[in-house]
Amino acid sequence: MRRKKGQAPLLNVARWIERSEANGPGERFVLWLQGCPLRCLGCWNPDTWDFAARNLMSVDQVMATIAAVRGIAGVTLTGGEPFAQARALRHLAPQIRSQGLSLMIFTGYRLEELTSDAAREVLTHTDIVVAGRFILSERDEFLRWRGSRNQQVHFLTERYSPTMLQDANITEFIIARNGEMQVTGFPSEALLGELRLKFPVHARTVSGARREPAYSWKCEKRLKYEGGRSVVYRPYGVSCCF
Numbered sequence: 001m002r003r004k005k006g007q008a009p010l011l012n013v014a015r016w017i018e019r020s021e022a023n024g025p026g027e028r029f030v031l032w033l034q035g036c037p038l039r040c041l042g043c044w045n046p047d048t049w050d051f052a053a054r055n056l057m058s059v060d061q062v063m064a065t066i067a068a069v070r071g072i073a074g075v076t077l078t079g080g081e082p083f084a085q086a087r088a089l090r091h092l093a094p095q096i097r098s099q100g101l102s103l104m105i106f107t108g109y110r111l112e113e114l115t116s117d118a119a120r121e122v123l124t125h126t127d128i129v130v131a132g133r134f135i136l137s138e139r140d141e142f143l144r145w146r147g148s149r150n151q152q153v154h155f156l157t158e159r160y161s162p163t164m165l166q167d168a169n170i171t172e173f174i175i176a177r178n179g180e181m182q183v184t185g186f187p188s189e190a191l192l193g194e195l196r197l198k199f200p201v202h203a204r205t206v207s208g209a210r211r212e213p214a215y216s217w218k219c220e221k222r223l224k225y226e227g228g229r230s231v232v233y234r235p236y237g238v239s240c241c242f
């Protein structure tokens with residue numbers, strides 16, 4: 001796709017989920033951006049490290065995809081490293097906010113590292129930033145929206161309250177019509193172990209599948225679970241469908 005002079009750069013997109021409750025407050029459209037230079041040991045999404053083109057989309061195409069989803073509270077950008085594409089996001093972020101949607105961003109950078117003009121502009125349209133590298137030795141399963149203790153949650157507007165951090169993390173299972181199940185959110189090691197036992201044949205590990213979702217299982221019970229619905233697992237409550 002050829003860009004005209006002055007147009008926003010294209011976004012390199014890994015994938016998206018139209019509705020998720022596990023990646024920020026309320027039901028959210030979640031966009032995984034492709035490309036991360038930080039390469040944290042134990043990263044949940046190593047398939048998003050490579051900067052090679054995966055799905056190149058214009059800002060307008062991404063915005064139209066988001067706008068087609070009704071009733072969501074906002075958009076979450078994750079990755080990969082969203083701020084590696086700040087020059088495109090500076091065009092997307094205000095459009096998201098102008099639709100009345102909130103914006104949350106997961107970044108591997110600390111807030112004080114985001115000094116470029118483009119990054120600062122994106123931040124002026126952002127409600128919540130979860131910032132900092134994932135550090136495996138600092139892993140904590142009980143911190144809401146964070147994988148490791150060093151990561152910080154910054155509430156940049158008054159739209160949401162830090163009291164939300166007292167709620168438990170959730171893990172979400174999104175089951176496609178073909179039976180492919182995607183796990184998103186913050187699963188504990190115990191839950192991951194349980195999943196690997198239940199779906200051993202198709203389990204993919206972080207080191208085994210650079211170009212595939214980091215944790216994805218083919219659901220053996222696909223006839224029972226067809227329909228593209230998502231099932232939410234709460235650590236101490238309802239279990240999911242299997």
Ligand code: SF4
Nearest residue numbers: 036039040043080108
């Ligand atoms: S910053 Fe995020 S996407 Fe990048 S390597 Fe670290 S955990 Fe993975």
